[in-house]
Amino acid sequence: MQQPAINKLLEEPLKIINIGLERFARELDRQGVEVVHVDWAPPAGGDPKLADLLAKLGS
């Protein structure tokens, strides 16, 4: 029976992209793990009312 792909994940060097909270990336970096951080936050800081208005106004 073939091994699920997920099981192989930790058997080889990881390629990590961290999105959002930078602290996770910093921790990995501190442990010598290569990581690319993507600076992202939800629109309007996650405020649903403002996000809804922005969607309607277009930006």
Next chain:
Amino acid sequence: MQRIEDANREALQRMLCGDPVLVDALPAGEAIPELKQGMILHAGPPIGWDRMCGPIRGAVAGIAVFEGWAPDLRAAADMAADGAFEFHPNHHFDAVGPMTGLTTVSQPVMAVENRAFGNRAYCTINEGLGKVMRFGGNDDEVLGRLRWLRDEFGPALGAALRSAGGVELKSLVARGLTMGDEMHQRNVACSGLTLRALAPALAATAGGNAALSKALAFIGGNDQFFLNIAMAMGKAIMDPVRGIDGSSVVTAMSRNGTDFGIRISGTGDCWFTAPVEMPQGLYFPGFTEADANPDMGDSTIVETIGLGGFAMGAAPAVAGFVGAGAASEAGNFTRSMSEITLGENPEWTIPALDYMGVPTGIDIRLVVETGLAPTINTGIAHKQPGVGQVGAGVVRAPLACFEKALLAFAESVGVS
């Protein structure tokens, strides 16, 4: 929405085709006919004496003595508290002022004409560094300098500008950007270029060798002389952008040491305000953050047109001066501001960023969506009246202003 895109395209076009020229220096009462005795124009959105910060109170007391409305500083403060003076924002009278930003009837103001639209905007003459009224200074030295500006330097400057036919600012600022200025905390190049342009005419109007020597030394000894010209230029460029139906472009950012206020083209002349923030920066020897007054002044009009913190990439030396990090990081400030603006100014470019144009046309939708507040380079005043500047730093415009503006703007275009 197509309506908003069309309106913003018009707003950006008006900004880019502005043609500012420094044309005159004249008494504020002549430039602004509505400005009467007892009226004091100040920086920022509207505010009364009861909520004014220390430096503005100090400057109010000083200017009341200067104008002859009060016999001394204590009496002036008492009169202000009793409602003897009328307070209005500079922005309501085609004017701007740095830090405390006071404009009164007899002070000379410099006039910048936007020849593409025919409007004029005004700003007082920069007093120099050290103890000055824009930082709340109000002693004899400060008032004596204001009298010299009113009685000698202002009239000579006005005559020189009129005889020279004005100084075109768009090209001068373009050169300044290539020489390391960002026009808010660094005006070394533009002040020098202005001196070079004005010196021949000043020689004919200053009133003799001694007066000319003093005038030239005053301009040449003040690296921030051009700041007030840049501010009047910013106001002259932005005023024709006011009142475009459906535009979400910021037409003014301003603060009075208590409130930060912004105006949006599509919502007319409403102010959207939030408490000002404290600049993060470096302090002169002997001072700390505990001495600092919160953010203050109309000078954020230069960021509104894409200069100052938005043009940090042109002025790596400023990044160190305001404590914003390494010189190599200066470009990041400019690049990040391109995320909240509609376009670049092709005539104001930054060589170190491969001739990227300065980010132009702040769109409140982009500010709220990204959470990236405009970056502002600023001086820091002592919180007590009369002390003066204690440092320089970077401050962000409060996001709450933009969120309030977005709600009102959405309503103005029928979106809920």
